[in-house]
Amino acid sequence: MSIDEAHICAAKYATEKACPDRDGAREIRSGWYFPWRFAGEPLIGSNGIIVDKRTRRVVRLGSAYPVERDLRAYDAGYPLTAAHLVVTAVGDKSRAIALLQQLRVSKIEPEEAHGVTWRIPRVLSRSEIQAKLMTLPADFGVIQVYFSVELLERARQEQCFSFQLQEAAV
Numbered sequence: 001m002s003i004d005e006a007h008i009c010a011a012k013y014a015t016e017k018a019c020p021d022r023d024g025a026r027e028i029r030s031g032w033y034f035p036w037r038f039a040g041e042p043l044i045g046s047n048g049i050i051v052d053k054r055t056r057r058v059v060r061l062g063s064a065y066p067v068e069r070d071l072r073a074y075d076a077g078y079p080l081t082a083a084h085l086v087v088t089a090v091g092d093k094s095r096a097i098a099l100l101q102q103l104r105v106s107k108i109e110p111e112e113a114h115g116v117t118w119r120i121p122r123v124l125s126r127s128e129i130q131a132k133l134m135t136l137p138a139d140f141g142v143i144q145v146y147f148s149v150e151l152l153e154r155a156r157q158e159q160c161f162s163f164q165l166q167e168a169a170v
Contacts (some may be wrong), residue, residue, distance in 0.1 A: 003014040004144060006032035006051040009058055013049060029075045030054070035067070052072055061148055073149045080149075083165040090133055095160035100129045103151050105140040142168045 003025055010032070016038035016078050020034035020044055026034075026068040030159045047061040047070065052100070069093040085105065090096050105129075122141075124132070132138045145152070145165060155161050 001053040003032060009056050010034045010049055013058060025159045028071050033071055078145050078149050079165055079167050080146045082142050082168040083145050084168055085143045085162050086164045087138045087165055089162040092160040097126055097129050099151055101157050103143060103148055107141055
């Protein structure tokens with residue numbers, strides 16, 4: 001995918017206040033990064049966007065982390081969006097449980113109140129995580145990958161568990 005093709009994809013996300021800056025674009029292994037050019041004050045939560053070379057999918061970056069971290073994470077295969085965390089193998093069970101606790105994996109427990117069904121996430125306990133790991137692959141539900149990259153990378157490096165990230169439907 002050329003920079004021009006990527007910029008056309010990115011331009012669809014332009015607003016009155018911000019547009020993808022072609023002059024500031026940068027090619028990364030998996031895509032093209034475009035910082036925002038702002039009309040006025042920069043917007044919070046807006047470090048730019050990535051256009052995936054293969055899929056043409058656009059990923060909006062937050063601003064909680066430096067751009068360089070986000071670009072490295074994306075090139076390492078982290079989708080930086082909401083995704084199902086599926087544990088496929090466990091190397092070190094106690095370390096895996098500890099990291100999954102730090103990820104604050106949760107489950108949705110529908111609850112009826114006042115004629116409304118509430119879908120409230122509840123963080124899994126250590127024993128619930130341990131029980132889920134008894135049967136692999138184990139789907140730990142949706143996590144926000146953008147905020148979990150460092151913990152997931154630690155799991156990979158320490159080989160305490162292997163996982164797949166399956167992007168969640170939006």
